[in-house]
Amino acid sequence: MASKTHILALPFPLQGHINPMLQLCKTLITKDIRVTLVTTVSISSSLQVQASTTSNLINIETIPDSTPTSEGDIYQVFIDNFKESITQGLPRLIEKHKQSSYPLKAIVYDSVLPWALDIAHRLGLKGAVLFTQPCTVCSIFYHMKQGTLKIPTEDEGSVIMLPAMPPLRLKDLPSLLYDMGAYTSLLNLLIDQFSTYRNADWRLFNTFDKLEDEILRWIASESPILTIGPTIPPLHTDDNEYGLSLFKPDAEAYLKWLETKENSSVVYISFGSLITLGEKQMEEIARGLVESNCFFLWVVRASEESKLPRDFVSEKGLIVNWCSQLQVLAHPAVGCFVTHCGWNSTLEALSLGVPMVAMAQWTDQTTTAKLIADVWQIGIRTKADENDIVTKEEIAGSIKEIMQEERGNEIRRNARKWKQLAKEAINEGGSSHKSITEFAIQLSRS
Numbered sequence: 215m216a217s218k219t220h221i222l223a224l225p226f227p228l229q230g231h232i233n234p235m236l237q238l239c240k241t242l243i244t245k246d247i248r249v250t251l252v253t254t255v256s257i258s259s260s261l262q263v264q265a266s267t268t269s270n271l272i273n274i275e276t277i278p279d280s281t282p283t284s285e286g287d288i289y290q291v292f293i294d295n296f297k298e299s300i301t302q303g304l305p306r307l308i309e310k311h312k313q314s315s316y317p318l319k320a321i322v323y324d325s326v327l328p329w330a331l332d333i334a335h336r337l338g339l340k341g342a343v344l345f346t347q348p349c350t351v352c353s354i355f356y357h358m359k360q361g362t363l364k365i366p367t368e369d370e371g372s373v374i375m376l377p378a379m380p381p382l383r384l385k386d387l388p389s390l391l392y393d394m395g396a397y398t399s400l401l402n403l404l405i406d407q408f409s410t411y412r413n414a415d416w417r418l419f420n421t422f423d424k425l426e427d428e429i430l431r432w433i434a435s436e437s438p439i440l441t442i443g444p445t446i447p448p449l450h451t452d453d454n455e456y457g458l459s460l461f462k463p464d465a466e467a468y469l470k471w472l473e474t475k476e477n478s479s480v481v482y483i484s485f486g487s488l489i490t491l492g493e494k495q496m497e498e499i500a501r502g503l504v505e506s507n508c509f510f511l512w513v514v515r516a517s518e519e520s521k522l523p524r525d526f527v528s529e530k531g532l533i534v535n536w537c538s539q540l541q542v543l544a545h546p547a548v549g550c551f552v553t554h555c556g557w558n559s560t561l562e563a564l565s566l567g568v569p570m571v572a573m574a575q576w577t578d579q580t581t582t583a584k585l586i587a588d589v590w591q592i593g594i595r596t597k598a599d600e601n602d603i604v605t606k607e608e609i610a611g612s613i614k615e616i617m618q619e620e621r622g623n624e625i626r627r628n629a630r631k632w633k634q635l636a637k638e639a640i641n642e643g644g645s646s647h648k649s650i651t652e653f654a655i656q657l658s659r660s
């Protein structure tokens with residue numbers, strides 16, 4: 215009993231980073247690994263526990279928040295503060311658990327927290343780094359770190375050729391690389407993912423072999439990796455939620471509303487947990503949804519609600535502050551997902567065979583939109599106008615193309631193919647299933 219392998223999990227405290235870490239941990243628990251998830255007191259107080267069986271088996275340990283020492287850029291303050299708190303509290307927590315009846319073996323940490331590896335190694339633990347963005351995107355930042363990618367200047371015509379990647383134009387790169395200046399804190403965070411990369415004992419990627427085959431083989435030729443995705447809860451079981459949420463879902467009236475709709479008749483639209491849109495863009499989305507003439511379910515977070523056009527109502531639409539996205543995407547009434555191309559949302563839609571309107575906003579999303587539209591061909595990528603606004607005509611046109619036109623049939627065929635391949639990867643004997651099993655075995659032996 216006392217020999218059960220015990221690991222720590224350290225996610226970056228944002229929903230899009232917590233979800234893949236949690237799902238990986240839940241899978242490890244089914245393989246007889248004990249998991250303690252570490253976060254700060256303030257983050258823990260915002261976490262809602264969802265009715266999910268396995269996540270209840272994850273112990274949560276909190277570390278007091280340190281007083282912010284930096285000021286200015288809100289991202290930098292958030293990043294520094296989290297680092298400061300964890301750096302101070304983690305060693306004590308590790309020492310405490312080393313004495314327990316379940317001695318700690320390793321830590322699985324988010325790739326944007328590369329300094330966690332040094333703490334782990336110093337205290338005799340192994341470290342596994344988890345990447346929460348597409349391998350294609352991570353590899354672009356790897357090249358940045360190595361100095362092997364030179365960003366072209368404004369000339370959008372020039373093509374960027376990187377090993378094992380499709381030819382990329384400037385705007386196919388992660389936006390932080392061409393919108394430089396505004397978000398240097400985030401750009402540095404993503405380049406620094408590779409500062410301790412080679413020293414990690416395991417490198418885990420939330421993707422699957424067939425999805426990004428060439429680039430995965432390339433990055434694996436630099437240092438061995440394990441592909442463990444898509445990290446999506448199994449929907450056909452009781453354990454069909456990630457388990458911890460920083461947002462409170464609306465009452466489930468929206469699922470009842472979906473029940474009243476015909477198959478593939480509803481457009482679902484959500485921009486994830488972070489994106490903030492301008493009022494003009496909100497208005498274009500609202501008008502575009504109405505112009506598409508489809509039913510729509512739109513997630514507008516409470517903090518974004520005031521930007522909706524005044525008195526906006528549509529008899530064909532339902533707006534919620536937060537929902538169980540997986541339940542929505544799995545619903546037969548949903549025929550299309552207008553998404554910001556966050557990697558979790560993308561993997562969820564891909565795994566459930568839902569075609570996408572890829573309306574990327576920033577960071578990795580611009581590259582993911584390229585992959586969705588041109589490589590996997592499971593969606594349409596919207597174009598912004600000269601003011602960087604995606605107009606209502608563009609939005610309505612893209613939705614109609616998927617919902618009503620011949621192109622939609624082709625995209626749906628591809629979506630069905632990728633859904634099947636995603637399923638095969640995580641099913642018994644699939645590439646990701648094998649990797650996670652191998653990881654669990656190696657953890658037990660370490």
Ligand SMILES: O=c1ccn([C@@H]2O[C@H](COP(=O)(O)OP(=O)(O)O[C@H]3O[C@H](CO)[C@@H](O)[C@H](O)[C@H]3O)[C@@H](O)[C@H]2O)c(=O)[nH]1
Nearest residue numbers: 230233346484486487488513536537538539556557558559
């Ligand atoms: O109403 C909602 C809306 C979203 N979600 C979930 O929230 C997660 C959102 O994650 P993601 O789609 O990755 O978007 P972000 O929250 O924006 O994630 C950040 O982190 C990701 C992983 O690093 C990046 O790919 C994104 O660009 C970055 O913005 C998903 O699992 C969704 O299922 C809900 O459960 N309910």
